[in-house]
Amino acid sequence: MLKLRDLLCKHVLQNALEPIATVELEKPVPALDEQRIDVYCELRAELPPPETVSYLGLLRRMAEVERRFLIEPFSATPSVEQLDDLLRKKFNLQHALKKAAKGEKGEKGVESAKPVLWIVSPGCPDDALRGYSGTPATDWPTGFYRLAPEQRTWIVVLSELPKTAQTWLLRMLGPAPMLLEALREFDALGLSPAQKESWFDLLSDVRYLLPKDPELASEENTVMTELRQRWEREKAELRAEGRTEGRAEGRTEGRALAILSVLTARGCAVSEGVRQSVLSCQDPTTLDRWLARAITATTDTEVVAA
Numbered sequence: 001m002l003k004l005r006d007l008l009c010k011h012v013l014q015n016a017l018e019p020i021a022t023v024e025l026e027k028p029v030p031a032l033d034e035q036r037i038d039v040y041c042e043l044r045a046e047l048p049p050p051e052t053v054s055y056l057g058l059l060r061r062m063a064e065v066e067r068r069f070l071i072e073p074f075s076a077t078p079s080v081e082q083l084d085d086l087l088r089k090k091f092n093l094q095h096a097l098k099k100a101a102k103g104e105k106g107e108k109g110v111e112s113a114k115p116v117l118w119i120v121s122p123g124c125p126d127d128a129l130r131g132y133s134g135t136p137a138t139d140w141p142t143g144f145y146r147l148a149p150e151q152r153t154w155i156v157v158l159s160e161l162p163k164t165a166q167t168w169l170l171r172m173l174g175p176a177p178m179l180l181e182a183l184r185e186f187d188a189l190g191l192s193p194a195q196k197e198s199w200f201d202l203l204s205d206v207r208y209l210l211p212k213d214p215e216l217a218s219e220e221n222t223v224m225t226e227l228r229q230r231w232e233r234e235k236a237e238l239r240a241e242g243r244t245e246g247r248a249e250g251r252t253e254g255r256a257l258a259i260l261s262v263l264t265a266r267g268c269a270v271s272e273g274v275r276q277s278v279l280s281c282q283d284p285t286t287l288d289r290w291l292a293r294a295i296t297a298t299t300d301t302e303v304v305a306a
Contacts, residue, residue, distance in 0.1 A: 003266065004262065004266070004295070005075050005175075005176075006038070006073065006075060007261055007262065009038075009073040009075075009120075009173045010025050010026075010038055010039055010073070011025075011202065011258075012169070012172050012173060012202065013039045013071055013073070013173070014039070015198070015199070015202050016055070016056060016059060016169055017039075017041055017056075017059070017063065019048050019052070019053050020043060020044055020047050020048065020053065020056070020060065020063060021041040021042060021043050021044055021063060022041065022042050022044065023039065023040075023041050024039075024040045024041075025038070025039060026038070027039075027040035027093075029089050029092050029093045029096070035088075035089045035092065036089075037070050037072070037089060037090075037093060038070075038071060038072045038073060039070065039071040039072070039073075040068075040069075040070055040093075040115075041063065041068070041069050041070075041071070042067060042068050043063060043064070043067045043068075054165075054189070054190070054191075055168065055169060055189050055191060055195065056169060057164075057165060057166035057167060057168055057169055057170070058140075058141070058166050058167055058169075058170060059169050059170060062116075062118055062154075062156075065116050065154075066114070066115060066116040066152065068097065068114075068115035068116070069115055069116040069117070069118060070090060070093070070115050070116070070117045070118065071118045071120065072086055072117065072118070072119050072120065073120040073173045074119070074120060074121050074122065075122070075175065076122065076123075077121050077122060077123035077124065077125050078119065078121055078125050078128060079125070079127065079128065080125075080127050080128045080131050080132075083119070083125070083128045083131075083132065086117065086119065087117070087151065087153065090115065090117045090153070093115065094114055094115060097114075097115065098114075114152055115152070116152045116153070116154065117151075117152065117153040117154070118154050118156060119153065119154065119155045119156065120156045120158065120170065120173050121155060121156065121157055121158065122157075122158050122159060122174050122175050122178070123157065123158075123159050124157045124159070124160065125155065125157075128155070129145055129155065132147045132148065132151070132153075133147065133148050134146065134147045134155055137154070141161060141162050141166070141167070142160050142161065142162060143156060143157045143158065143159075143160035143161040143162075143167075144156055144157075145157065156170060158170060158171055158173065158174040158178060159174075159178075163181075165185070165188065165189055168182055168185055168189060176220075177220065180220050180223060180224060183203065183224075183227055184223065184227070186199075186203070196234075200231050200234060200235045203227075203231055253279075255284065255287040255288070255291060256278045256279050256281060256287060257279075258291060259278050259287065259290050259291050259294050259303065260275065260278060260279075262291065262294040262295060263294050263297070263300055263303065266294075266295075268297065268298070268299065268300055269300065270300045271300055271301075274300040274301060274303065274304055277304050278290065278303075278304065290303050290304060
C-alpha cells in the first residue's frame with residue numbers, strides 16, 4: 001500500500017506541475033549505485049498566470065524558489081538516516097548538473113545548477129530538524145522548515161499546515177485521512193470545468209489506492225465511496241457532452257501506463273506480451289478493469305486474463 005501511495009503522490013505532483021514545469025518521475029541520479037529522485041522539475045520559460053492554476057497554491061511558490069527543484073513525498077515521517085540518503089542523492093545530482101553547466105557555459109551559470117530539495121513529511125521529523133539545524137521559515141505558513149542555507153533543503157510538515165485552499169494540493173500528498181479531508185474540499189477550489197476535467201481521472205483512481213484502508217474509519221470509507229461515484233458520474237457526463245473526445249487517446253494511454261506502473265510498484269515482472277496488450281488497448285472500460293486487477297494480481301497475466 002505504501003508503494004501505491006507513493007505512486008499516487010508522484011502522479012498528483014506530475015499532473016499539478018505540468019502547466020508550469022517539465023516533470024520527470026523516477027529521474028536517475030548518476031552514482032556508484034543507481035539512485036532516483038521521486039519528482040524532478042525544471043520551470044518552464046513562460047509560466048501561466050497564477051489564476052489559471054490557482055489549485056497549485058503554495059506549491060507554485062515552492063516551485064519558484066529555484067528553477068530546478070526536487071520533491072520527495074514521504075508516507076511516514078522520515079528519520080535522520082533517510083534524510084542522509086536524500087541529501088546524498090541531491091548532492092550527486094547537483095554535481096552532475098554542475099558538470100553539465102560547465103560544459104555548456106564554461107564557469108558561468110554553474111551556481112544555477114543547485115536544485116532545491118523539498119521534503120514532504122506527514123509528521124514533524126524532530127530528530128532530523130535538530131540534526132540538520134532546521135528552523136521554522138518565518139516568511140512561510142506554519143509547517144515550513146528551512147535547513148542550513150547552502151543545503152537548499154526544506155521540510156514541509158503536512159500535519160502543521162493551515163487548512164486552506166493554498167495548502168490543498170500539499171495535503172493531497174498526506175496519509176489517507178488527510179488525503180480524504182482534502183478531497184472533500186475539491187469543490188471549494190472554484191476550478192473551471194476544464195480544470196476539473198483534468199483532475200477527474202486522477203482523483204477517481206484513488207478508489208484503487210485506498211480500498212478498505214486500515215487508516216480510514218467506516219464513515220470515511222463511506223465518504224470515499226460517495227466521492228468516487230460522483231467523479232465517475234461527472235466523467236460520464238463530460239463524455240456525453242463530447243468535451244473529452246479530444247483527450248480520449250491521451251486518457252487511454254495514461255491509464256495503460258498507470259497499470260504498468262502499479263505492477264512495477266508492486267514488484268510484478270511484466271512480460272513484453274502483457275506490456276503490448278496493455279499499451280495497445282483503446283477501450284477505457286477494459287483498462288479500468290485491468291487497473292483494478294493490477295492492485296491485487298500476483299502475476300502480470302492475471303491482469304489481462306479474459
